[in-house]
Amino acid sequence: MEIDKAVRECDDRRLKTKYANAIYVIQRALALYSIEEVAFSFNGGKDSTVLLHLLRAGHDLSEANKKCPNGNPQGFPFRTIYFESSSAFPEINSFTHGIATMYSLQMEVIHTDFKSGLEALIQSKSIRAIFLGVRIGDPTAVGQEQFSPSSPGWPPFMRVNPILDWSYRDVWAFLLICKVPYCCLYDKGYTSIGSIHDTVPNALLRTGDSVSGEGKFRPAYMLSDGRLERAGRVKKFSPSTLSVSSSSDGMYKLDFNNSSVLTTSIIAVGDEILSGIVEDHLGPLLCRKLHSIGWLVSKSVTVRNNIDSVAEEVERMRSTNDIVLICGGVGPLHSDVTLAGIAKSFGVRLAPDEEFEEYLWQLIGNQCKGDRNEMALLPEGITELLHHDKLPVPLIEAAEPLSNLCLEFPDVCIGCYRKSRHGPLVISFESKDKARIDSAVVALRKKFHSEAFSEIN
Numbered sequence: 001m002e003i004d005k006a007v008r009e010c011d012d013r014r015l016k017t018k019y020a021n022a023i024y025v026i027q028r029a030l031a032l033y034s035i036e037e038v039a040f041s042f043n044g045g046k047d048s049t050v051l052l053h054l055l056r057a058g059h060d061l062s063e064a065n066k067k068c069p070n071g072n073p074q075g076f077p078f079r080t081i082y083f084e085s086s087s088a089f090p091e092i093n094s095f096t097h098g099i100a101t102m103y104s105l106q107m108e109v110i111h112t113d114f115k116s117g118l119e120a121l122i123q124s125k126s127i128r129a130i131f132l133g134v135r136i137g138d139p140t141a142v143g144q145e146q147f148s149p150s151s152p153g154w155p156p157f158m159r160v161n162p163i164l165d166w167s168y169r170d171v172w173a174f175l176l177i178c179k180v181p182y183c184c185l186y187d188k189g190y191t192s193i194g195s196i197h198d199t200v201p202n203a204l205l206r207t208g209d210s211v212s213g214e215g216k217f218r219p220a221y222m223l224s225d226g227r228l229e230r231a232g233r234v235k236k237f238s239p240s241t242l243s244v245s246s247s248s249d250g251m252y253k254l255d256f257n258n259s260s261v262l263t264t265s266i267i268a269v270g271d272e273i274l275s276g277i278v279e280d281h282l283g284p285l286l287c288r289k290l291h292s293i294g295w296l297v298s299k300s301v302t303v304r305n306n307i308d309s310v311a312e313e314v315e316r317m318r319s320t321n322d323i324v325l326i327c328g329g330v331g332p333l334h335s336d337v338t339l340a341g342i343a344k345s346f347g348v349r350l351a352p353d354e355e356f357e358e359y360l361w362q363l364i365g366n367q368c369k370g371d372r373n374e375m376a377l378l379p380e381g382i383t384e385l386l387h388h389d390k391l392p393v394p395l396i397e398a399a400e401p402l403s404n405l406c407l408e409f410p411d412v413c414i415g416c417y418r419k420s421r422h423g424p425l426v427i428s429f430e431s432k433d434k435a436r437i438d439s440a441v442v443a444l445r446k447k448f449h450s451e452a453f454s455e456i457n
């Protein structure tokens, strides 16, 4: 099967993992439901195009596992449903029908609304599970798992989401590596496609510096920050009221000509700021930058380096702001608890992230003594990481000895911070027992070369 071969032969480790997981979900579904009981919901969008080819591969692999006597089984065996609407883009309609012909899909075109169409399908066709190209980050994915029963009030069926954890980047890596056809709108700057009434090309892909009038757009796969996939969806704002451009300092600029101003809050994390040892320079700098691009900063606070303080503040702020910016405590040191606090406020786990792991691997490779997997933990559900070459993860070598030191001296409060991005790491000790501080300092000195320390007070 060409899809399986293309992915196996590519050198994109992350895509291989995502592919293997998606195939596993498909095969699980095919073990739980007979082929007559499943349907594939196809609408010509990029996510459902990925799913079409995964289903082709997944089915072939299942057949291969069953040692199909004819070798390569022919045809696409899944009932396919397409809710065709007069407000869909003509390019989407013709692509969907063209693909149905090209891959011999048994496609049923439904002209009713989703609920009635699904009701009829379930009653008359004994469908029990439907494959969807829903991904985390889609507004409709909230609360969904790879297997999620339909919502209350919907006809009863299992929603199967094999690409739930795929990022925008994974989708494009797959489509390009497998060299499969996709709808031509994606080559014209569309990055996520709804109806003709709510979808325009993504302004972040506009070529040249003009942000108004007719323009040319780069293809969807050129969008570097997948979190902005839906910037071309204009449900809440009419196209005339919002424009997005990127400025020379790399910040995105949103221009509104009405009163819809983005509200943001800033959280600085750091005991050293609250102890008055270090001044917070980043908060005021961010306030100036955000103000200059027209965002309203409603609050700027500093919290202590502990998971609950971070979680409580994030919880409070995220309900009243469009964007919450948090800085400090995101490194690899034992005192860096910001990510754990964010995870707690969203009620999710910290889980190893393959993309972050790969990034760390490229950054530190074999120098890393600790468990790379453990260092690449991020709140589960993050689908996009922004890469910034000038912001490497520093202090990795210091992380493991310092966390061991904390285990050896649980009664001493050991803090770490830097006064500036490139400044030395300051390690502070606090305890009522001066002798314990002295012992901890001696133990710390043993863990590093003497030249590693510039000053000891």
Ligand SMILES: Cc1cc2nc3c(=O)[nH]c(=O)nc-3n(C[C@H](O)[C@H](O)[C@H](O)COP(=O)(O)O)c2cc1C
Pocket: 041, 083, 114, 118, 130, 132, 140, 149, 150, 151, 154, 159, 193, 194, 195
């Ligand atoms: C096969 C299928 C099953 C769906 N099941 C549900 C469901 O269980 N619960 C729900 O709220 N919406 C369900 N929807 C609706 C989608 O969540 C969503 O509203 C629809 O895909 C339109 O997305 P858009 O507004 O981004 O274009 C279903 C849609 C389809 C095609």
Ligand SMILES: Nc1ncnc2c1ncn2[C@@H]1O[C@H](COP(=O)(O)OP(=O)(O)OP(=O)(O)O)[C@@H](O)[C@H]1O
Pocket: 041, 042, 043, 044, 045, 046, 047, 048, 049, 081, 082, 083, 084, 131, 132, 133, 134, 135, 138, 191, 192, 193, 194
């Ligand atoms: N009109 C429709 N007919 C059939 N299935 C649909 C329809 N609309 C949505 N779906 C299902 O819901 C999934 C999620 O839709 P969504 O719009 O997020 O993704 P997409 O259309 O595949 O890609 P894109 O995000 O680029 O628009 C689709 O992949 C498809 O499985």
Ligand SMILES: [Mg+2]
Pocket: 043, 045, 192, 193, 194
């Ligand atoms: Mg779509």
